[in-house]
Amino acid sequence: MSKQLVSSTDAVPYQEFARLIGKTPAAVKGMIEKGKLPVIEMTDPQSTSGRA
Incomplete structure (x- = not known):
């Protein structure tokens, strides 16, 4: 099941x-x-590791 982030x-x-x-x-x-609880891994596109 894919989770979609609709708003921040x-x-x-x-x-x-x-x-x-x-x-x-x-x-x-x-x-x-x-x-x-559902978990959405937050990422930072500017980070070299990709993690927030």
Whole structure:
């Protein structure tokens, strides 16, 4: 299944998502690791490694 980013507000860093939903960053990271949240790898086209 392909994920498409529709607007910049569709994807936020997990720390920001934790703040938005009132959870700790560690709790959100745990949800990501358990596959309970979708993850979109953010990239920086100007970076040599391609990662943000």
